[in-house]
Amino acid sequence: MSHEHPISPEELMAYADSQLSADRTSQIGAHLESCRDCAEAVADAKALSSRLATWQIEDAPEPLTRSVLAALETRPRRNELRSAVRLWTKGRVLAYGFGGAVFVLTAVAGISLVQRYREMREYDTQRSAGLSAPEEIPRTWPFIATPPPPPPPAASPQGTIGRLSTAQQPVLPSSSTSGPLIIRSVQLTLVTKSFETARTRIEAIVQESKGYVDSLSVRSEPKSPKSLSAVLRIPEMTLAASLIELRKLGEPKQESQNSADITGQYVDLVARLSNARNTEQRLLALLRDRTGSLKDVVAAEGEISRVREEIERMEAERKNFDNKVQYATVQVEITEEYHAQLQPPLTNTGTRIHNAAVEGYETASDTILGIALTVLADGPAVLVWLMFLSSVGFIARKLYVLIRARRLPGTIASI
Amino acid sequence: MQSDEQLMLEFKGGSNEAFEELFSRYRNPIYGFFRRRLNHGARAEELAQETFVIIIRGVERYETTATFRTYIFSIALKQLWSERRKGLREARTTEMSLETGPSTDPTTGLWIRDAISRMDPDHREVLMLREYEQLSYEEIAEVLAIPLNTVRSRLLRARNEVRILLDEQSMKGVSR
Numbered sequence: 001m002s003h004e005h006p007i008s009p010e011e012l013m014a015y016a017d018s019q020l021s022a023d024r025t026s027q028i029g030a031h032l033e034s035c036r037d038c039a040e041a042v043a044d045a046k047a048l049s050s051r052l053a054t055w056q057i058e059d060a061p062e063p064l065t066r067s068v069l070a071a072l073e074t075r076p077r078r079n080e081l082r083s084a085v086r087l088w089t090k091g092r093v094l095a096y097g098f099g100g101a102v103f104v105l106t107a108v109a110g111i112s113l114v115q116r117y118r119e120m121r122e123y124d125t126q127r128s129a130g131l132s133a134p135e136e137i138p139r140t141w142p143f144i145a146t147p148p149p150p151p152p153p154a155a156s157p158q159g160t161i162g163r164l165s166t167a168q169q170p171v172l173p174s175s176s177t178s179g180p181l182i183i184r185s186v187q188l189t190l191v192t193k194s195f196e197t198a199r200t201r202i203e204a205i206v207q208e209s210k211g212y213v214d215s216l217s218v219r220s221e222p223k224s225p226k227s228l229s230a231v232l233r234i235p236e237m238t239l240a241a242s243l244i245e246l247r248k249l250g251e252p253k254q255e256s257q258n259s260a261d262i263t264g265q266y267v268d269l270v271a272r273l274s275n276a277r278n279t280e281q282r283l284l285a286l287l288r289d290r291t292g293s294l295k296d297v298v299a300a301e302g303e304i305s306r307v308r309e310e311i312e313r314m315e316a317e318r319k320n321f322d323n324k325v326q327y328a329t330v331q332v333e334i335t336e337e338y339h340a341q342l343q344p345p346l347t348n349t350g351t352r353i354h355n356a357a358v359e360g361y362e363t364a365s366d367t368i369l370g371i372a373l374t375v376l377a378d379g380p381a382v383l384v385w386l387m388f389l390s391s392v393g394f395i396a397r398k399l400y401v402l403i404r405a406r407r408l409p410g411t412i413a414s415i
Numbered sequence: 416m417q418s419d420e421q422l423m424l425e426f427k428g429g430s431n432e433a434f435e436e437l438f439s440r441y442r443n444p445i446y447g448f449f450r451r452r453l454n455h456g457a458r459a460e461e462l463a464q465e466t467f468v469i470i471i472r473g474v475e476r477y478e479t480t481a482t483f484r485t486y487i488f489s490i491a492l493k494q495l496w497s498e499r500r501k502g503l504r505e506a507r508t509t510e511m512s513l514e515t516g517p518s519t520d521p522t523t524g525l526w527i528r529d530a531i532s533r534m535d536p537d538h539r540e541v542l543m544l545r546e547y548e549q550l551s552y553e554e555i556a557e558v559l560a561i562p563l564n565t566v567r568s569r570l571l572r573a574r575n576e577v578r579i580l581l582d583e584q585s586m587k588g589v590s591r
Contacts, residue, residue: 010567013574017545019552048578052546055527060446064460068438068467072431075471 005038007031012038016045093390104375111372114365181321183260184236184328186243191337192250195226198334202230205245209238211327225336233327242330250334266321273314280307419483427474434474438467441487448491448548451528453498462494469494485557488548492558530580538573545570 007015007028014020015028032039192198199218206213214231234242247255283304287297417425417433419440425433445466449459469490477486531539544550544558552570556563 010571013571014552014567017552044578045574048574049546051581052527052542052577055451055524055531055547057443057447057450060442060463061456061460064446064464065438065442067464068442068471069435071464071468071471072434075431075474 189254190250198249228334232330542573
């Protein structure tokens, strides 16, 4: 075969392998009739193929058939398994991400709601106890369009509340009814570290305020903390300063103040008292200026005595009013710190369980809050990293599939 | 007679009978593919089984972008390469050697086997795909992911090479 042959060796080989088009096959066939070298080349190629074909392999063993057909029988289960394993499809990743975001937002909102609720409860408790309210107005509830509760009255420098601003004015004379007459009472519960010091200070405070101790009792029993219960009468003018001093005796646990307006009662009492005095004066005038039978004189004196008794009773009542208005009643309960912190001894198992449940709830809330804060603090960075790694993984997966597709054409990439 | 691709689509649709037909068509060719290239008959059987299992598992994503013939031999070739890499790691020879292989004609089969085993690997693969798997030039190009002209040139050189090797063996045999 020389270089002048119009047909290349590769084409002759392809002719021998029947790998040419029909036209080219007929052209080469015609050439072979006139070219002995090319015909020999084709014959050699066919002979070689025939020789190679003598290397035969036995049929596939029967176990192969059984094992493949057995695998075929498990096909549905395998597909189910594959679909179950393919958890991280694109759609599922989006669904998982969305679900996770919703969960985090719900958790954060729920925790925030619980936290606000607890703050509101604490605020309400303080307000109802009459303790000094926090300076800041409570924040509005999240997601709830209701207005916040009205802010507590501004605390005076002495820490008093409500109508104390008017009550702090000098008490009107008992004969005057130009201003409101207020009877004030205060209940104060304290927990002190030093019981004896507190007791001593109470007497000193009362003395400094020009008041007096109405009653005082101390309870001290073995294996029991000391407690003190006292009713103090403090002049209205010095009540605010005295309360400040009393609060310093320990940690206030409860404080409440009440005010009662007795102006109407007082005015009525004064009017009745005036009338009674006028009646007494008229009866005395009648007895002095008029003459009559003994029976009439005795009747007039009896009436004067009744009116006098009534006047004295009303005078006493008025003095009592004056006393109550001028001296506020302060009821003080002081216990040692130990008792206040540990609560009264729990003998009821149900109570213990209840308290344990409350503590557990608070601990769980704090834990969830901590987790939420961590998520809020670090979550964005973690999300950024996850997005970055997911992108890298996605690109790597695509490249891997492309490489496999190039190495194994057709649908091999789907293996 | 249904084509391989039609049977594969039917198998994808849930017909196990279609796969059984495909298996009957390709059981011996695939087993022969591995058996000619590996020494261990048991391993050849395992790889043939794995090839069919891969087809079973991947049927849901099968698309007729290529002939089934190309598809299955591509999988088989991939399995073979994987086995060879594994053999290199385990430092054991899984490829053809001079030990006695299966042949209906021990003398001829042994000579051919020996000659082919001494060929250039690239030439040998093209030659075997053509002579024993009966793949067309286009199918060989597709399976090996090489250009069609490369297939032709390699095949021509492979035939020349194996012819020389066989002639050498014949000479040795005569001299003996």
